[in-house]
Amino acid sequence: MESMSERTRRYRLCALAANLGLLAWVVLWNLSLSPHPHLNAATLAVVWAIPLLLPLPGILAGKPYTHAWANFVLMLYFLHSLTVIYIDEGERWFGAVELFLTSVAFICNIMFARLRGKELGLKLKKLSEVEKTERSKYHTD
Numbered sequence: 001m002e003s004m005s006e007r008t009r010r011y012r013l014c015a016l017a018a019n020l021g022l023l024a025w026v027v028l029w030n031l032s033l034s035p036h037p038h039l040n041a042a043t044l045a046v047v048w049a050i051p052l053l054l055p056l057p058g059i060l061a062g063k064p065y066t067h068a069w070a071n072f073v074l075m076l077y078f079l080h081s082l083t084v085i086y087i088d089e090g091e092r093w094f095g096a097v098e099l100f101l102t103s104v105a106f107i108c109n110i111m112f113a114r115l116r117g118k119e120l121g122l123k124l125k126k127l128s129e130v131e132k133t134e135r136s137k138y139h140t141d
Contacts, residue, residue: 004062008119011112012062018105019059019070022077023052025101029094051076064122068113070105077102 004012026048035041051073058066077098084095 004116004119008112008115011108011115015067015105015108015112016059018101018108019052019056022074022098022101022105023049023056025097026052026077029098034091034094062112062116064113064116064120067109067116071109074102074106074109078106 027045030036030045030048031041036044055066055070055073059070081095081099081102084091085099088095
């Protein structure tokens with residue numbers, strides 16, 4: 001792996017800790033802190049863990065692209081936490097912990113992907129450049 005600045009490394013570690021923390025929290029919440037009264041707790045914990053496991057190999061490997069798209073997965077947990085905070089008074093603090101971990105993971109994923117992408121020289125083309133390329137490819141005058 002190419003060298004990484006100290007600031008980028010800190011965001012990577014923060015993102016890694018928050019993503020792993022969220023995974024652990026979701027499993028702990030569903031298995032022991034507040035198991036569902038009518039559904040199998042282990043099954044529910046696995047169902048809530050699977051989306052977080054999908055980007056985990058890339059996050060562990062420090063791939064900026066994976067950190068960026070992992071944020072789409074985090075939106076499920078962001079919405080879930082807000083719903084729990086709003087609706088379920090008995091589990092409000094569980095939702096608050098989920099919201100905190102999700103927000104930290106989201107911010108650190110963004111910052112790591114941005115900083116590491118710059119260090120590696122990765123960048124997205126501007127939309128105007130893409131449009132020019134597409135026009136020249138498909139429009140013959």
